[in-house]
Amino acid sequence: MKGRRRGADLEAALLEAAWTELTERGYSGLTMEGVANRAGTSRPVLARRWNDKAELAIAAIRQQMAKHLMAVADRGDLRTELLEYLELASTRAKGIAAVFTLFSSEYFQDTSSTPQDLRTALLAGGKETLRALLDRAVERGEILEQNLAPPVDTLLGVLFRHHVLMTFSPPPEALRTAWVDRIFLPLVKGHKEES
């Protein structure tokens, strides 16, 4: 036996269980009872910490975001780093899809309980990581700052997120490469000499 868990240890375990349930069953299939069972405990233990499943799910998501943060090292080459970025993001596809089921369920609700900061943090989704990566490329002289104007700078994130939401699965390697080589790089490398 592993004995009885307490305090922070227990809380982390509960949030892990909640996250697993969320990714396996989606937000609509998430229940306090299900989480309690998976965590090997009972509902009152959950009820003492979170008021409803929205709070629980949000806390679980926060824990996941804190646990793995996206990081792409400087490889000296933009294309390499972009592909790495997309590959890394792909490993989180299921989670991203699951998280989105929460937003779609809660959005229309009277009690739109989703905190705005979490919402934007998730919809941005590793925006900073991508941005940092692009800024490095600008400094290297690989691309022009002016080609990274608003709708273009986040394009890869958009393509990725869209694919995940439509298919609930990560984009295959060939598709990621096509995004980079046939869409993104042509746009940011394109000569911009017109008046």
Add this chain to the structure above:
Amino acid sequence: MKGRRRGADLEAALLEAAWTELTERGYSGLTMEGVANRAGTSRPVLARRWNDKAELAIAAIRQQMAKHLMAVADRGDLRTELLEYLELASTRAKGIAAVFTLFSSEYFQDTSSTPQDLRTALLAGGKETLRALLDRAVERGEILEQNLAPPVDTLLGVLFRHHVLMTFSPPPEALRTAWVDRIFLPLVKGHKEES
């Protein structure tokens, strides 16, 4: 009083009510009772026609798709038609978002009751309209067939859908123009002379 509705009339009215409820409350907020009330009738009337809310929602969506089909006339200019396409799509943003709440709710469910054909039809989302529009532009010689290879051809639809799913609102005109002028047209008009 308007008297008692029957048969096909009644059914159409029920599906209208269901659609309204779906767009106002989302799939998670959709209830048989809510639809019955809005339609000015009672639950048994609904129960005689559809077994659960998934069936009802799907039927309601089908009716909407049949009612307004997207059509963009030949304007002789690709850019004009693309903007018109996006503008037309924007009027349906709320509905698209609502429909997607159904998929996110049902996807993880054991009874993944969403018919595959409807799913693909919706995820494609006016793909044929856009395709027809692009083919006309190719025939006019405005763009090159070879520049419409897979990840590029559906790009505008992707951008649009992503925006709707992220914000649950239609993209403003300025953004739609940016998509067309700064992303899509540069890609499809781009000279492709490299080896």
Add this chain to the structure above:
DNA sequence: ACGTCAAGATACATCAATGCATCTTAATAA
């Protein structure tokens, strides 16, 4: 005008999830 059938109203049981109270027991601090 009459008969048939479905619309619409009403009532009741059910089911899943939850809120909450209670009780036992293990872990930790003193």
Add this chain to the structure above:
DNA sequence: TTATTAAGATGCATTGATGTATCTTGACGT
């Protein structure tokens, strides 16, 4: 060791939505 606190188990009432049976009544065909 002992007191305290929270973990974990259990039971019960409640709530929201649904399934379903029954009954009345309006619409339509003949």
